[in-house]
Amino acid sequence: MTTLQNKWEELANIKDELAARDWFMGTSGNLAIKVSDEPLQFLVTASGKDKKKRTMEDFLPVDVSGHPVEKTDLKPSAETLLHCAIYDKTSAGCSLHIHTVANNVISEIYGDDGKIDFQGQELIKAFDLWEEDALLSIPIIPNHADIPNLAEEFRSHIHADKGAVLIRNHGITVWGKDGFEAKKLLEACEFLFQYQLALLQIKSK
Numbered sequence: 659m660t661t662l663q664n665k666w667e668e669l670a671n672i673k674d675e676l677a678a679r680d681w682f683m684g685t686s687g688n689l690a691i692k693v694s695d696e697p698l699q700f701l702v703t704a705s706g707k708d709k710k711k712r713t714m715e716d717f718l719p720v721d722v723s724g725h726p727v728e729k730t731d732l733k734p735s736a737e738t739l740l741h742c743a744i745y746d747k748t749s750a751g752c753s754l755h756i757h758t759v760a761n762n763v764i765s766e767i768y769g770d771d772g773k774i775d776f777q778g779q780e781l782i783k784a785f786d787l788w789e790e791d792a793l794l795s796i797p798i799i800p801n802h803a804d805i806p807n808l809a810e811e812f813r814s815h816i817h818a819d820k821g822a823v824l825i826r827n828h829g830i831t832v833w834g835k836d837g838f839e840a841k842k843l844l845e846a847c848e849f850l851f852q853y854q855l856a857l858l859q860i861k862s863k
């Protein structure tokens with residue numbers, strides 16, 4: 659298998675797993691995986707597809723600017739520029755974006771604070787935060803309709819080879835060194851969001 663085929667398979671398997679959790683409602687979500695560094699190329703989901711289905715047209719390779727590397731009728735994800743920002747600024751190998759009810763509600767509740775913090779939660783260890791008083795702070799940015807504008811604001815919150823950013827009333831994008839790590843971070847975030855919502859609900863009674 660070529661690197662491209664390997665990466666395609668890796669991303670397709672992740673897509674299937676996230677689809678099984680119903681994390682691609684209404685064709686939302688997009689996924690990317692790095693194929694090469696020089697030149698920078700990554701596979702990204704084709705725009706507007708039903709991501710619960712597995713087809714030969716699910717992904718296409720794009721370059722550093724998010725343009726298809728070969729002639730194709732497929733359109734790269736509308737949010738490809740966010741993935742470009744990640745691969746430009748970090749050595750991450752995989753980036754995942756999903757919309758869930760939990761991540762949208764959390765982004766709205768804490769949106770005015772510009773972040774949500776988690777402390778004293780076991781699952782923050784997914785982000786390599788091991789100290790007893792460690793704090794995981796997930797930025798929340800406005801959902802700019804203009805994607806270059808959204809990507810620019812998103813970019814200003816990329817500071818490490820792994821991370822997560824919430825887009826208000828839109829979804830979350832996470833990145834990590836490979837598919838395994840990116841998926842782990844995504845699952846950890848969704849656990850923390852669901853926990854927080856359950857806690858708020860109990861406290862409000």
Ligand SMILES: CSC[C@@H](O)[C@@H](O)C(=O)COP(=O)(O)O
Binds near residue numbers: 684685687706707755
């Ligand atoms: C159909 S709603 C979701 C889109 O607007 C977008 O936010 C999204 O996540 C998927 O867009 P796509 O272009 O398929 O990658």
Ligand SMILES: [Zn+2]
Binds near residue numbers: 686687688755757829
């Ligand atoms: Zn989206």
